[in-house]
Structure formats: C-alpha cells, structure tokens
Ligand SMILES: NC(=O)c1ccc[n+]([C@@H]2O[C@H](COP(=O)([O-])OP(=O)(O)OC[C@H]3O[C@@H](n4cnc5c(N)ncnc54)[C@H](O)[C@@H]3O)[C@@H](O)[C@H]2O)c1
C-alpha cells in the first residue's frame with residue numbers, strides 16, 4: 586500500500602487497448618491546456634465542435650476554446666441545458682442539427698466537454714452524424730472521469746427508460762483534467778467517488794485500503810486525486826478491453842447498480858438521489874443481500890439450489906440458477922439489469938465468514954477487511970435517506 590504523500594507529476598496516460606479502436610486517457614492537473622496540441626497531432630486540419638452544458642460552459646468553455654485556438658484548430662460551441670433532461674430526443678436533435686450547421690464532416694471532431702450527460706449525448710450524436718464521426722471526451726465530473734468517459738457507451742434516454750437508445754462509439758482521445766473538478770459541486774464529487782470505491786470493492790483490496798487512507802486528499806485535489814482516477818480508469822479499461830460489448834465480464838462494473846437503479850427509479854431519477862449515491866447505497870445492499878442469501882440458501886429446497894449448496898464456493902460466486910426460489914431475486918438483483926437472468930456480482934461475504942479459498946474468478950478479499958458499509962458511509966455521509 587502506498588503511504589507517502591503523492592506529488593503532482595507529469596500527466597498519467599492510461600491506454601485503452603482496443604486494437605484499431607485503442608485510445609489514450611490522459612489524466613493530470615491542467616492537462617486541458619494541452620488539448621489543442623493533442624488533437625492537432627491526432628487529426629491535423631480537423632474542425633471541431635464543442636458540446637457542453639451551461640454550468641460547464643461558465644467555468645471551462647473559454648479555456649477549452651483557447652487551447653484549441655492556440656493549436657490552430659477552429660471550433661464552434663453547442664451549449665445544452667444542464668441535467669439528465671438533455672439526454673433525450675430533443676437534446677439529440679438540438680446537438681445533431683447544430684453539428685450539421687457547424688459543418689462537421691467525416692474527418693472533423695466532436696468535443697464532449699462535460700459530465701456523463703454530455704459525454705453520452707455528444708458521443709451518440711457523433712456516432713450517428715454522417716454515419717459516424719470521431720469524438721474526443723473532456724470529462725468534467727468525477728463520475729465522467731472514472732466511469733462514463735471510458736468504454737465507449739453512448740446514448741440517450743427514452744421516455745420508457747434510461748439509456749435505451751445508443752451505440753458503442755469509442756472516443757479518439759480522453760483528456761481528464763483533474764483541476765476542472767475543483768468547480769464541481771461537492772455533492773456531485775462525492776457521488777462520483779462511489780464509482781472509485783467500487784473498483785476497490787470489485788477486487789482490488791490494496792486500492793480499497795489506500796482509499797481509506799487517502800480519501801481526504803482526493804476530495805481536496807491533492808495528487809491522490811490523479812492516482813485514484815488513473816487507477817479507476819485502468820481497472821475499467823482492463824475490463825472493457827476484455828469485453829467491449831458487455832457479453833460477460835463487463836457486467837461486473839454494474840456492481841451495486843441494479844439496486845442503485847431501483848432506488849433512482851423510486852426517487853423519480855431526480856436530484857433527490859444522484860446516480861453515484863444510488864450506486865453507493867446499492868453496493869451496501871448488494872453485499873447484504875449476498876450475505877442473506879448465503880444464510881437462506883441452506884434452507885432453500887428447490888433442486889438447483891440444493892445442487893448449488895453442495896458447491897462450497899456457491900456463496901462466494903453468488904451464482905444461483907434457481908429461477909423459482911426466493912434466492913433468485915436477491916441474487917439476480919445485482920445482475921446487469923437483465924430481467925430474470927442471474928448474474929454473479931462477485932462479492933465476498935461481508936459480516937462474518939471468510940472465503941475458504943479464492944473462488945478462482947475474482948480475487949478473494951479477506952472477509953473481515955471488506956466492508957462496503959464504509960464505502961456507503963464515506964461517500965454519502967448521512968446525506969441520503971431514501972424513503
Ligand atoms: N457511458 C457510460 O459508460 C456511463 C457510465 C456511467 C454513467 N453514465 C451516464 O452519466 C450520466 C451522469 O453523469 P454525471 O454524474 O457526470 O452527470 P452530469 O453530466 O449531469 O453532471 C452533473 C452536474 O455537474 C455539472 N458539472 C459537470 N462538471 C462540472 C464542473 N467541472 N464544474 C461545475 N459543474 C459541473 C453538470 O452541469 C451537472 O449539473 C448519466 O446520464 C448516466 O447514465 C454513462
């Protein structure tokens with residue numbers, strides 16, 4: 586575990602290894618200044634259109650434009666309303682029409698400057714504009730820097746549900762300037778932190794312990810912030826490189842999300858509960874459900890579960906094929922949101938009980954050290970009460 590204080594250093598580059606769609610995530614304080622030079626090197630002569638929201642525009646649009654201008658790159662600006670409402674047909678229409686008016690052609694670039702809403706919306710608009718133009722992500726929320734800007738999922742919401750329309754479209758480059766997070770409202774920062782903690786819970790015990798020791802520095806903008814973001818991006822990039830289209834392992838990243846989404850739905854996808862807050866609570870619930878399940882599984886008499894309970898690792902893997910029994914709901918509850926399909930969450934027991942052996946599919950975290958309740962407590966404080 587790293588204990589010495591970290592110093593701000595050169596930008597960290599995380600490589601997302603996706604063959605011909607491979608790209609770099611550049612992380613560091615003030616790297617926004619280098620955006621223009623990086624874009625010019627990747628795509629000489631390209632025009633750009635910056636898509637952003639009103640909040641982000643206030644703080645960071647001029648700096649972004651200046652960096653592009655300094656490298657001789659022309660840019661136009663497309664500003665949408667802040668918030669999830671822009672990830673809609675109307676938002677997509679606004680952005681798409683503006684991109685066409687700005688004469689963004691096949692070799693030009695869309696620059697997504699904002700949080701996850703802007704990344705998803707601008708990325709999707711880029712994916713469908715002229716059957717696909719490239720885009721660059723400049724994530725400005727913590728959630729976007731550690732999660733939504735990595736992996737190429739783009740899209741909008743339908744009135745019938747979140748993220749129901751979209752495309753996989755990998756960016757050409759991601760420039761994550763940790764200084765832009767200084768203007769992010771603290772509650773938004775804390776919500777994004779839940780996704781960082783998730784990577785620790787998912788199987789990196791040393792990182793989890795490091796977070797326990799260094800979270801204050803992450804929040805105040807010390808060099809631990811860069812390290813935490815880079816570690817999270819690396820973790821997500823590694824999973825994405827192995828399973829780009831979420832046919833299996835990538836679903837792991839949904840840890841805490843099924844419960845989280847249920848809570849978000851129960852609170853009307855409103856400001857009462859941010860996504861990261863839902864995930865934070867969701868991770869705790871998932872861990873508790875897993876724990877309850879292990880207890881209940883012994884009592885379950887349906888044949889698949891009887892078969893499973895003979896498997897000493899069943900509780901750790903959390904795979905319960907028993908569609909008919911009560912286990913399924915709790916077990917599948919943290920799956921990838923696919924109805925009726927139980928997916929492993931790869932959690933280890935929380936209270937009591939240590940993994941007897943490494944389950945072989947994930948790294949065993951000694952039971953006593955692993956406490957997602959701390960994750961919830963740290964990232965939420967006492968702010969969120971879901972009623
Ligand atoms: N594509 C993916 O893989 C993926 C993964 C996770 C989440 N998402 C999506 O991301 C979205 C949530 O992202 P989010 O939490 O970043 O929300 P967001 O984009 O709405 O940003 C949150 C708020 O912070 C403001 N903001 C952003 N950066 C700021 C800054 N530097 N200074 C001041 N204010 C700033 C925004 O204007 C907004 O009001 C959801 O739509 C979710 O579905 C996508």
Ligand SMILES: [Zn+2]
Nearest residue numbers: 732780860864
């Ligand atoms: Zn999430």
